[in-house]
Amino acid sequence: MTRTPVPDSLGAIAALAETLPQRDDASARAARARQDQLTKPPGSLGRLEELAVFLAGWQQRERPAIARAQALVFAGNHGVCARGVNPFPQEVTAQMVANFEAGGAAINQLCREAQADLSVVALDLDRPTADFTEGPAMSEAETLETMNRGAAAVDPGADLLVLGEMGIGNSTVAAALANAAFGGAAGDWVGHGTGSDSAGLALKARVVAEGVARHAALPAIAQLAALGGREQAAICGAVLAARTARIPVLLDGFICTAATAPLHATAPALLDHCLVGHASREPGHARLCDAMGKEPVLSLDMALGEGSGAALALMILRGALACHDGMATFAEAGVAGG
Numbered sequence: 274m275t276r277t278p279v280p281d282s283l284g285a286i287a288a289l290a291e292t293l294p295q296r297d298d299a300s301a302r303a304a305r306a307r308q309d310q311l312t313k314p315p316g317s318l319g320r321l322e323e324l325a326v327f328l329a330g331w332q333q334r335e336r337p338a339i340a341r342a343q344a345l346v347f348a349g350n351h352g353v354c355a356r357g358v359n360p361f362p363q364e365v366t367a368q369m370v371a372n373f374e375a376g377g378a379a380i381n382q383l384c385r386e387a388q389a390d391l392s393v394v395a396l397d398l399d400r401p402t403a404d405f406t407e408g409p410a411m412s413e414a415e416t417l418e419t420m421n422r423g424a425a426a427v428d429p430g431a432d433l434l435v436l437g438e439m440g441i442g443n444s445t446v447a448a449a450l451a452n453a454a455f456g457g458a459a460g461d462w463v464g465h466g467t468g469s470d471s472a473g474l475a476l477k478a479r480v481v482a483e484g485v486a487r488h489a490a491l492p493a494i495a496q497l498a499a500l501g502g503r504e505q506a507a508i509c510g511a512v513l514a515a516r517t518a519r520i521p522v523l524l525d526g527f528i529c530t531a532a533t534a535p536l537h538a539t540a541p542a543l544l545d546h547c548l549v550g551h552a553s554r555e556p557g558h559a560r561l562c563d564a565m566g567k568e569p570v571l572s573l574d575m576a577l578g579e580g581s582g583a584a585l586a587l588m589i590l591r592g593a594l595a596c597h598d599g600m601a602t603f604a605e606a607g608v609a610g611g
Contacts, residue, residue, distance in 0.1 A: 278514060278517045279421050283413055283492075286513075286539055286540075286543075293517060297333040300335055304335050305326050307336070308325065310604070311596070321596060324590055327521070338432060341432050342435065343392070343431040344384050344436075345580075348440055349396045349440045349504035350397075350398050350502075351443060351502045352404040353406065358477045359442040366440050384435075386584075394423075396419060412498065424513060433587065440502060443505075447505075447528040447557070448464070450497070453535075454537065455564045460478040462481065493535050493538035509532060519546070520546070523583040523586050529583070548570060550570055550582045551570060551573060569586075
């Protein structure tokens with residue numbers, strides 16, 4: 274088993290950017306050279322070519338493959354729900370976890386079509402985090418323990434990792450993490466989530482502003498404990514474990530991307546192996562992707578969560594690799610122009 278990369282303190286995470294595996298540039302160059310010899314005009318497959326080269330660099334092979342795709346959905350409950358920021362009760366989190374486990378959710382159907390092995394990890398749903406407007410949502414010890422749970426869920430033999438989440442109230446948590454990491458007004462980051470009306474949006478903005486102001490003096494990585502939830506901490510742990518095993522990662526939409534904002538704000542290189550699967554309809558996601566310098570693979574006006582957009586993006590990556598590996602070169606096809 275790959276040793277978990279989660280250190281003994283949050284403060285030690287920044288140093289991981291220098292010690293974790295880096296992209297193999299030689300493999301990426303070899304993949305780029307192969308793309309330029311395939312029977313097509315150079316660059317004519319657009320982003321599909323970039324994605325194949327990206328995967329080659331992280332998998333350390335000119336012709337990358339996705340024989341084993343793992344999808345992880347982490348679920349948690351949040352103390353900030355006591356402020357009334359969510360139109361649905363927190364019991365829905367456990368009910369949706371049961372739906373995932375029974376195969377009845379969108380993510381189940383999409384993972385089946387994308388050939389991804391799905392696991393759902395419920396994180397102490399009977400014990401919500403604390404309300405971040407009154408104090409830290411989690412202690413440092415609790416955050417690190419949950420990061421380790423996320424890291425332990427990663428299969429080190431996977432070729433690609435899809436990450437998603439479920440948690441009533443976590444669009445408010447995501448807005449707070451993004452606001453703390455990248456600034457601006459709280460209203461820049463809040464969206465409708467699971468169905469908030471205009472009054473609900475205003476309340477969410479006020480709650481986010483209160484929480485971010487309360488914890489503003491903390492270092493970036495400490496915001497994960499102060500404002501985040503267990504599913505956000507588990508996502509960060511899984512991202513670090515995937516990096517240790519050189520596994521490329523597909524993050525889902527706004528909430529999943531925002532979960533990694535404390536890592537990016539601490540050391541952007543910690544997310545070099547991550548792609549954003551899709552552009553969420555949540556208004557803060559475009560701003561967040563721009564701040565992180567990441568272009569989503571898809572834009573389908575989705576805002577479901579669960580890892581659904583990332584699972585769809587996996588199908589695009591499979592298409593990119595099918596062309597990269599299966600197409601003939603000019604020399605192999607006997608076509609002039611290579």
